[in-house]
Amino acid sequence: xxxxxxxxxxxxxxxxxxxxxxxxxxxxxxxxxxxxxxxxxxxxxxxxxxxxxxxxxxxxxxxxxxxxxxxxxxxxxxxxxxxxxxxxxxxxxxxxxxxxxxxxxxxxxxxxxxxxxxxxxxxxxxxxxxxxxxxxxxxxxxxxxxxxxxxxxxxxxxxxxxxxxxxxxxxxxxxxxxxxxxxxxxxxxxxxxxxxxxxxxxxxxxxxxxxxxxxxxxxxxxxxxxxxxxxxxxxxxxxxxxxxxxxxxxxxxxxxxxxxxxxxxxxxxxxxxxxxxxxxxxxxxxxxxxxxxxxxxxxxxxxxxxxxxxxxxxxxxxxxxxxxxxx
Amino acid sequence: xxxxxxxxxxxxxxxxxxxxxxxxxxxxxxxxxxxxxxxxxxxxxxxxxxxxxxxxxxxxxxxxxxxxxxxxxxxxxxxxxxxxxxxxxxxxxxxxxxxxxxxxxxxxxxxxxxxxxxxxxxxxxxxxxxxxxxxxxxxxxxxxxxxxxxxxxxxxxxxxxxxxxxxxxxxxxxxxxxxxxxxxxxxxxxxxxxxxxxxxxxxxxxxxxxxxxxxxxxxxxxxxxxxxxxxxxxxxxxxxxxxxxxxxxxxxxxxxxxxx
Numbered sequence: 001x002x003x004x005x006x007x008x009x010x011x012x013x014x015x016x017x018x019x020x021x022x023x024x025x026x027x028x029x030x031x032x033x034x035x036x037x038x039x040x041x042x043x044x045x046x047x048x049x050x051x052x053x054x055x056x057x058x059x060x061x062x063x064x065x066x067x068x069x070x071x072x073x074x075x076x077x078x079x080x081x082x083x084x085x086x087x088x089x090x091x092x093x094x095x096x097x098x099x100x101x102x103x104x105x106x107x108x109x110x111x112x113x114x115x116x117x118x119x120x121x122x123x124x125x126x127x128x129x130x131x132x133x134x135x136x137x138x139x140x141x142x143x144x145x146x147x148x149x150x151x152x153x154x155x156x157x158x159x160x161x162x163x164x165x166x167x168x169x170x171x172x173x174x175x176x177x178x179x180x181x182x183x184x185x186x187x188x189x190x191x192x193x194x195x196x197x198x199x200x201x202x203x204x205x206x207x208x209x210x211x212x213x214x215x216x217x218x219x220x221x222x223x224x225x226x227x228x229x230x231x232x233x234x235x236x237x238x239x240x241x242x243x244x245x246x247x248x249x250x251x252x253x254x255x256x257x258x259x260x261x262x263x264x265x266x267x268x269x270x271x272x273x274x275x276x277x278x279x280x281x282x283x284x285x286x287x288x289x290x291x292x293x294x295x296x297x298x299x300x301x302x303x304x305x306x307x308x309x310x311x312x313x314x315x316x317x318x319x320x321x322x323x324x325x326x327x
Numbered sequence: 328x329x330x331x332x333x334x335x336x337x338x339x340x341x342x343x344x345x346x347x348x349x350x351x352x353x354x355x356x357x358x359x360x361x362x363x364x365x366x367x368x369x370x371x372x373x374x375x376x377x378x379x380x381x382x383x384x385x386x387x388x389x390x391x392x393x394x395x396x397x398x399x400x401x402x403x404x405x406x407x408x409x410x411x412x413x414x415x416x417x418x419x420x421x422x423x424x425x426x427x428x429x430x431x432x433x434x435x436x437x438x439x440x441x442x443x444x445x446x447x448x449x450x451x452x453x454x455x456x457x458x459x460x461x462x463x464x465x466x467x468x469x470x471x472x473x474x475x476x477x478x479x480x481x482x483x484x485x486x487x488x489x490x491x492x493x494x495x496x497x498x499x500x501x502x503x504x505x506x507x508x509x510x511x512x513x514x515x516x517x518x519x520x521x522x523x524x525x526x527x528x529x530x531x532x533x534x535x536x537x538x539x540x541x542x543x544x545x546x547x548x549x550x551x552x553x554x555x556x557x558x559x560x561x562x563x564x565x566x567x568x569x570x571x572x573x574x575x576x577x578x579x580x581x582x583x584x585x586x587x
Contacts, residue, residue: 109429112542114544114546143549309568316569
């Protein structure tokens with residue numbers, strides 16, 4: 001019999017995040033639907049934890065404390081380790097997010113687990129778990145066998161589709177928070193400037209990204225990129241040339257020293273395709289390049305290319321996308 | 328402020344990746360390992376903080392095999408780090424991230440450390456767990472995805488931003504702590520020749536690595552794959568921009584099936 005698998009949830013705008021649902025889906029496929037148990041921490045986790053039920057999860061732990069909002073990984077790792085031990089779980093899975101990675105780092109150490117992050121697929125053969133994950137900026141893929149009494153996995157965004165949702169109940173068990181040592185509660189967050197989804201910081205979990213490069217020529221021309229992105233419901237990215245020039249802040253940068261992204265569709269506009277940039281986006285599923293220079297290296301890695309003047313092609317494309325989507 | 332910065336040498340970005348003969352890892356034969364990416368930027372951040380905070384020292388630490396870990400430490404000394412410690416691991420591939428974190432933690436626990444800086448992740452395995460694991464092992468808080476890190480001497484607090492899925496968060500935090508930097512300088516400082524020459528003779532403290540406790544989980548690489556070479560873009564032929572747009576939307580819909 002497979003031991004229970006714990007999925008640690010995370011909230012986005014008050015409901016279970018897409019990355020959490022993806023984690024549920026991966027857990028169900030490696031451990032069997034009936035062996036998956038949810039976990040959610042926050043100031044009022046009971047309402048959103050019902051989302052586990054709609055994903056086919058029948059049991060979940062909830063840790064309730066106002067200080068838990070904002071996902072304090074050190075504390076949550078402590079609570080997850082106790083919940084996992086009380087359940088006899090050997091595997092903990094969390095979605096692809098900043099919090100997921102932080103949690104697994106803490107939990108791996110605390111719980112003596114074998115750890116893998118940025119995982120795109122997880123398979124179980126007999127008693128052996130293997131994780132596949134892109135490495136070297138998506139230029140290679142490695143498979144690792146996870147050996148140990150415990151395993152903690154953080155997925156990569158879009159590692160799996162979310163499970164189909166249907167009405168379903170989840171039985172909640174409260175996890176006491178008072179056993180957490182005082183030193184685990186960390187210092188003050190002064191505030192969160194929530195940036196609209198679709199802007200730079202939403203890059204890592206976007207399913208479509210439109211990025212602009214040096215070919216855009218000036219900060220004010222970047223609205224062409226914004227408009228195309230808006231028509232597609234996409235996030236906006238930029239190459240290093242753009243952030244170096246100050247046309248966009250550095251959290252828009254896709255590349256080796258910026259964000260590493262793996263959307264379904266990546267549209268590179270006026271980007272030549274330096275290795276620095278390719279290392280951030282080469283694992284995108286479909287790559288489209290729009291550039292006036294037919295010899296630009298970006299055309300070597302793109303699936304589809306338009307050799308043309310972006311100042312003509314991009315506005316036409318925005319209009320066509322709007323038309324096709326009935327906007 | 329006693330600043331510790333952790334570095335890991337990784338293959339140069341221009342390296343042509345090849346699979347090792349046994350098929351499980353990167354072939355490191357003839358690969359040039361360098362201090363680069365987020366780690367190089369972490370050294371830059373450490374030096375900027377040192378310059379802004381009189382009386383500070385930067386101690387660079389690496390856990391890895393010879394000769395590349397030693398080379399990365401010497402490169403950091405040449406950039407302006409004051410002290411270096413090397414946890415020497417067996418030759419060949421680098422230790423897995425949690426093993427590296429355990430080795431680093433053992434070394435860091437014996438040296439003064441107010442602030443421990445790490446890059447967001449190493450450019451090779453991209454695990455991004457060393458900072459969190461170090462914090463757990465050292466018993467201090469950690470902050471990830473950090474941009475715009477500053478020390479406010481008046482309040483004795485670090486002030487910084489975090490870039491998360493929710494947006495940009497503003498934080499302040501006391502020392503000691505571990506910080507994983509999202510921030511990357513595209514043009515970090517380069518070492519001057521006299522400093523490079525001097526760094527070749529600088530002492531490096533060496534710590535022997537210990538075997539991993541048998542209770543700890545470990546990972547073992549079983550396969551290393553390179554994607555089939557991309558064959559180049561299918562170019563869309565067109566006479567007008569409108570035609571290009573129509574054809575592109577059509578292939579994204581019907582062939583690639585990625586149109587929203």
